[in-house]
Amino acid sequence: MTRPAIVWLRRDLRLADQAAFVAAASAGPVIPVYVLDDDTPRHRKMGGASRWWLHHSLAALDADLRKLGSRLVLRRGAAADVLAELARETGAASVHCVRHYEPWWRNAEKALKEALPEGCALERHHGNYLMPPGSVTTGSGQPYKIYTPFWRALAQHMPPPEPLPAPKSLDAPKAWPKSDELADWKLLPTKPDWATGFAEEWTPGESGAAERVDAFVDKARHYEDRRNLPSIEGTSRLSPHLHFGEISPATVWHATMEAGGSVETFLKELVWRDYGQNVIAQYPDYGRANAREPFDAFPWRDADDPEVRREVEAWQQGRTGYPLVDAGMRQLWATGWMHNRVRMVAASFLIKHLLVDWRVGETWFWDTLVDADYGSNATNWQWTAGTGVDSNMFVRIMAPLTQSEKFDAAGYIRQWVPELADLSDSAIHDPEAAGKFIKGYPRKIIAHKQARERALAAYAAMKS
Structure with a gap:
């Protein structure tokens, strides 16, 4: 019988437009494998919200595979070691995977290539991004650091x-x-089950993604007008x-x-995902190191100080006294997701109003977001903090109260901060x-003017 091919799955949990499956299927029998690897990423192992999503996504993929006469094999441990052993165990001729660009996955791919038994090849494929990170370069062949010229260059190669x-x-x-049993991995929270609201908001899996796209297509033309309004469903939630x-x-x-209208604004958001990967390919430590070295001397408040800890906890719990910030942080806790405009406001508040190091917020989002992505999360936090290679200036300080009124967030606040629901639009x-x-609703932690100064x-x- 033809030797089997292993498909190593990570953040590519689909069957459609999945180059690793296509290549493996053309070679013979296929063994789809997901390895729960908390060893290789170390401090970057998946957070709690991502684990909830992963459980349901793996269950959905296994169900889809069984309809094709296949199944999902689950193993746990350091991916390179587990896959090399599985290749020896099954006599696999190859391991196919979609390439990943987080530094720990790049290391794992290198280690796996060296660990595979003789006669078993590692075959890596493109497919998680519009173009392979690093492939869009300047006229001199250098990778882009700034988003706008990156977008212009990549757009020349679109559509994909x-x-x-x-x-x-x-x-x-x-x-x-x-195979391990999925339930034995204990990816779902139990004591307490803080994810009770997640299932009402999300349907993880390939069919859930397809439904979300179908629901968004008719709205895509209005993206520019509605994406900044948290009180309406203007974003894709993809x-x-x-x-x-x-x-x-x-x-x-x-x-x-082909949606027309302002769909290009939405397509630029897809390109922002590529841009984030382009950045971490150049700066692997982007999630923990300032890209602008002068910020290494920035006088952040001491995160171990009891007062600062209390303020960070108030931010995490949505009890800052700033309704828009609080609504966003409560939405995050309840659903594992936050509206993009509110993410910027909430991040800016932690960094500039509370004067807390951006890495504190990045770590919190890593644990609580169902879409916690190393490239996007780090790029967004460094953009807000002014520390990134392409970022907002630190001195541009978002005013949460003005942002709330400007983007008509009254309905959003009523939904997530119900103690304020009876206030008028002008007061809320x-x-x-x-x-x-x-x-029951707190006073402001700090006045906006005082925080800005x-x-x-x-x-x-x-600077001095």
């Missing part, structure tokens, strides 16, 4: 190739290797599906590109200024 169809069947190996690879960006591009953005002191003084101290 037509997505590949899902295989109609997959040949099974002569004998299936042993980010966790894209992060886990339940749908390819090429599929999303082709589904939406800043209850204190309107003379409304609601029992403190942040600018800290920036001046760094």
Whole structure:
């Protein structure tokens, strides 16, 4: 019998437009494998919200595979070691995977190539991004650091190739290797179960991703007008599906590109994902190291100070006294996701109002977001902090109260901060200024003017 091919799955949990499956299926029997690897990423292992999503996504993929006469094999440990042993155990001729660009996965791919038994090849494929990171370069052949010229250059190669169809069947190996039970991985929270609201919001898996795209296509033309309004459903909410690879960006591009209106603004958001990977390919430590070295001397407040810890906890719990910030942080806790405009406001508040190092917020989002993506998360936090290779200036300090009114967030606040629900549209953005002191809702941690002056003084101290 033809030797089997292993498909190593990570954040590419789909059958359609999945180059590793296509290549493996053309070679003979296929063994799809997911390795729960907490060893290789070390401190970057998946956070709690991502683990909830992973459990349901793996269950959905296994169900889809069984319809094709296949199944998903689950193993746990350091991926390179586990896969090399599995290749020896099954006599596999090859291991196919979609390339990943986080530094730990690049290391794992290198280690696996060296660990595989003789006669078993590692075959890596493109497919998680519109173009392979590092392939879009300047005239001198250098990778881009700034988003806008990156977008212009990448757009010259769009649309991407037509997505590949899902295989109609997959040949099974002569004998299936042993597999862990998904439930034994204990990916779901239990004591307490803080994810009770997740299932009402999300349907992980390839079919859930397809439904989300279908629901968004008719809205894509209005993206520019509605994406910044948290009180309406103006964004695609595709980010966790894209992060886990339940749908390819090429599929999303082709589904939406003819929508007209302001769909180009949405397509630019797809390119921002590519840009984030382009950045971490150049700066592997982007999630923990300032890209702008002067910020290494920035006088952040001491995160171990009890007062600072209390303020960070208030931010995490949505109890800052700033309704828009609080609504966003509560939405995050309840659903594992936050509206993009509110993410910027909440991040800016932690960094510039509370003067807390951006890495504290990046770590919190890593644990609580279902779409926690190393490239996008790090790029967004460094953009807000002014520390990134392409970033907002630190001295541009978002005013949460103004942002709330400007983007008509009253309905959003009523949904996520119900103690303020009875306030009028004019009062709900800043209850204190309107003379409304609601029992159970906190006063502002710090006044906006005071916070702004403190942040600018800290920036001046760094510059001097």
